[in-house]
Amino acid sequence: MKLSEQVGPYYGEYGGRFVPEPLIAALDQLEATYEAMRIDPGFIAELAELHKTYTGRPSIITEAKRFAAHFGDIRVFLKREDLNHTGSHKINNVMGQALLAKKMGKKRIIAETGAGQHGVASATAAAFFGMDCVVYMGQVDTERQALNVARMQLLGAEVIPVTSGSRTLKDAINEALRDWVANVDTTHYLLGTVAGPHPFPTMVRDFHSVIGYEAREQMLELTGKLPDAVAACVGGGSNAIGIFHAFLDDSDVALWGFEAAGDGVDTPRHAATLSMGTPGVLHGAKSYMLQDADGQTMESHSISAGLDYPGVGPEHSWLKDLGRANYHGVTDAEAMNAMKLLSQTEGIIPAIETAHGLAGIEHLAKILPAGANILVNLSGRGDKDMETAAKYFGLMGDK
């Protein structure tokens, strides 16, 4: 079987449904609805029309020549998911799931968010479809992404700061699951990444795979061949799977995921789940995760709220073990340098999450042959990160 044809519940030994029994019925309903809709011509056409007239698809490809020149004889192509409505790839999955929620007759959606991008996208879809929306966000993240909190509120969503545990994305997911257990009849949990119990990893991947399918055609048109490498940042892994999927069976195309190494993978302060973690169960699926000797989830650290997650989607764990995709850590400092470099060479300010993928180019330039073409998922724009960037680069000091 082709790698791209693999679907859940299991990716090798990973995936599954490690959730309390009360949620199983909702997952069964979601799976059945999704299985019917993924091949339903009406649903497919409706979603494609929404992407064309609302999301802004297809997203363009920009060649980053001045950026690439810093790394020697390579070409870098940016898949511009930052130009989507709401400013990141997250909208691809959100419009798909919101449409499914509508088909299931659910009037309320809940979501978790780290950086706020998925929360903003969910609040946007809720406004568009006329649904109630509650977004759970770790209290730490509400502080470092205050602007996105305001955006969600303006869009009509209720943002609930989560004060339990480490008060970040991991705990926001716990709280969303608790809400879902109690309100499963009326509520769809619009999970924002390729993690969680089946069918989320497969469904969210499918909704994001449009990124890679578009990019594959665009690269063939632009360069006459497939890229030598495809790169993306990896937190939970949705934008990476989205761009990888169309290339899984092109064995000559190297796939690279760049994880948040925080202060460095040789320190305890990182979020490099695939590079440094071990297999375990978190948030309903078996996958690589950061855990201690007792199976307690460890706190992750990254300057990027969207990558600050101690788990990762099960398909990535499978691709890692198969050796089909490579995963490498990028530190906070490397990512911030890449953010600045892209801004100043191309006039494109990337999200700090995305900057981890861009920082990986330096690594790839050293190992790929001369003249290599690298396709990078420019998964989000950096407006939301201006406060972090201003502090980091000391940009507010010219008074």
Add this chain to the structure above:
Amino acid sequence: MSSVNDILLANRESGKGSLVGYYPAGYPTLKDSVDALVAMAENGCDVLEIGVPYSDPVMDGLVIQVATEEARAAGFVLRDLFEVIRQVRARVSTPLLVMSYWNPVLRYGVEKFAEDMRASGAQGMITPDLVPDEAAQWLEVSQAKGLDRVFLVAPSSSNERVTANADASKGFVYSVSTMGITGERATLDALARQLVGRVKSMSATPTCVGVGISTAEQVREVNGYADGAIVGTAFVKAYRDEGLSGLVAKTKELAAGLG
């Protein structure tokens, strides 16, 4: 020592009914949690559930979340669980079930965890986030070691799943009273009674009802149709607010709901 199954059946026969009490290991210290569990056994709990503090307790409400976070902050590590079991077992003969989310068990090693539970004197385990569909190894190991295994059924479970989960359980099957997380509720859902009715019509496995039970009246009501009432949050809250004497009082108060 009688098995969980025997005690539940005997208490149903006699008309007394059963009270199953949850308390987390290590809260607020190891020694305190041993004293708490012993006090619960001595004042009316027929079966004890020893909770394993875990970083991501998705089935638990705030009271238990905070208590288990405190236990971890106070230094609880997994091997302490077996010490708590040993010390409680040395003082009372009440059956002990571990209640653990799956990842700590998986990380420790399912077989080793089962063996250490058995050797320290526990009768089995309740697994809130492990459904039988994912439990092949635990089914095999628990069978081989003669340990009870308690899965959940919920109002949302299909009849097929109610049958499968009840039949896969040994000791009892945990009927989740309401669609929600642990914590006190003013009234119990009619859903609980319907669910127990489904369990009873489809399986011979006894069933206890949990989530939301905090009064003697609710204990009495549940024992009118099920094989036991499970209480957690109310006990943890009693200890949190009034210490061991508060826990003893709460246990006596709830046990008064038994026949």
